[in-house]
Amino acid sequence: MATPKLFAPLSLRDTTFRNRLWVSPMCQYACDAEDGRATDWHLVHYPGFARGGAGLVIVEATAVTPEGRISPRDLGIWSDGHVEGLSRIASLVKGLGAAAAIQLAHAGRKASTPPMLPGFERGRGSVPESDGGWRAVAPSALAFGDYDTPRELAAEELPGIVNAFVTAAERAVRAGFDAVEVHAAHGYLLHEFLSPLSNAREDEYGGDLAGRARLVREVVRGIRAAHPDLPVFVRVSATDWVDGGITAHDTATVSGWLREDGADFIDVSSGANTPDAQIPVGPAYQAPLAAVVRAAGLPVGTVGMITQSWQAETLLTTEQADVVIVAREWLRDPNLALTWAGELRADVAAIRPPQLFRAIR
Ligand SMILES: Cc1cc2nc3c(=O)[nH]c(=O)nc-3n(C[C@H](O)[C@H](O)[C@H](O)COP(=O)(O)O)c2cc1C
Known part of the structure; x- marks a missing residue:
């Protein structure tokens, strides 16, 4: 029987990913000391997905500057002191046969919120400076919903932001990651620049789509110039889901530019730059967006409400995407790739650690 597409390898630059079922970046808010350093939780959590057969594990949004953290408990990569802890994550993941990537992030106007964990205030709204928060920064002094107005x-200051991403990528390479993902989605800083909802600048970083895309393009070009062989991904919110916001066709245009700049892969998400959007959430609801972006010529991943093996396989066989990226279903089943390989009659033994072979039914 032919190998299901979900379990066929994919190569980007010189890196081969053993399959196309990847782990989406998911904030863990596990840096209890609020210093951005990896903790035991990260060392247990991320390698577990590699043990469970993932092709790639993308480590959560990791802040390129301290004020770019969503919450004080975010992972950080703004100093050399972060490299050692991150390198342990990367080496454990790779030792179990998966590739390891890390999402480089700046939260922009959505920084300084509580961690989205039970016992905290559900991660919404700004924490004031008097309570240990900090003043968020953004393209324009426009607040997200009822969050505080950013500076x-x-x-x-923008070359410093670009430099923070480029230096972070250099640290990620030093830590042993196989790829980096630039976070330009979900209403965080780079998405805020891309979207007319949050970018009212009148300088060369605002205005038309080319102006609004300038910052993310400089980030990608900077990383590419420093690391010719490094697979560079960009996560985008393909649409803001409201009139006057960014559209999937805008995002396809930007993806074409990012391709020229040296990006290798677009991770297609959507939304989260306005609380006013009506999002038609449902099974694989973001896959049509991935298909639009894919037409710009770069391989794409689709993410969002993908919970079944056959559904994932169909998204690839119908050429809506090149990779399936899953978040919450991996939390429910950290052996998801082993489970789905069994269901799709793929070669489970190829991704199952030998120590687990007696689990075969
Ligand atoms: C606990 C949790 C944390 C998340 N953190 C991030 C993150 O760090 N970066 C990111 O781009 N998306 C993040 N997301 C969004 C997921 O990566 C994913 O896009 C979303 O959950 C939809 O996929 P799913 O339906 O498979 O869960 C997070 C989602 C969850 C559930």
Whole structure:
């Protein structure tokens, strides 16, 4: 029987991913000391997915500057002191046969919130400076919903933002990651620049789509110039889901530019730059967006409400996407790739650690 597409390898630059079922970045809010350093939780959590057969494990949104954290408990990569802990995650994941990537992030106007964990205030709204929060920065002084109004970044500060991403990528490489993902989705800083809902700048980083895309393009070009062989992904919110926001066709245009800049892969998500959007959430609801972006020429991943093996396989065989990226279903079943390989009659033994062979029914 032919190998299901979900379990066929994929190569980007010189890196081969053993299959196309990847783990989506998921914030863990597990840095209890609030210093951005990896903890035991990260060392247990991420390698578990590699043990469960994932092709790639993408480590959560990891802040490129301290004020770019969503919450004080986020992982960080803004200093050399973060490299050792991250390198343990990467080496454990790789030792179990998966590739390891890390999402490089700046939360922009959605920074300084409580961790989205039980016992906290569900991760919504800004934590004031008097309570240990900090003033968020953004393309424009426009608040997200009822969050605090951010400080508009001056043009002179933007090279520092680009440099923070480029330096973070350099640390990620030093930590042993196989790929980096630039977070330009979910209403965080780079998405805020891309979207007319949050970018009212009148300088060269605002205005038309080309102006709004300038910052993320500089980030990608900077990383590519420093690391010619590194697979570079960009996660995008393909649409803001409201009139006047960014559309999937805008995102396809930007993806074409990012391809010229040296990006290798677009991870297609959507939304989260306005609380006013009506999002038609349902099974694989973001796959049509991935298909639009894919037409720009780069391989794409689709993510969102993908919970069944046959559903994932169909998204690939119908060429809506090149990779299936799953978040919550991996939390429910950390052996998801082993489970789905069995269901799709793929070669489970190829991804199952030999120590688990007696689990065969
Ligand atoms: C606990 C949790 C944390 C998340 N953190 C991130 C993150 O760090 N970066 C990101 O781009 N998306 C994050 N997301 C979104 C997921 O990566 C994914 O896009 C979303 O959950 C939809 O996929 P799913 O239906 O398979 O869960 C998070 C989702 C969850 C459930």
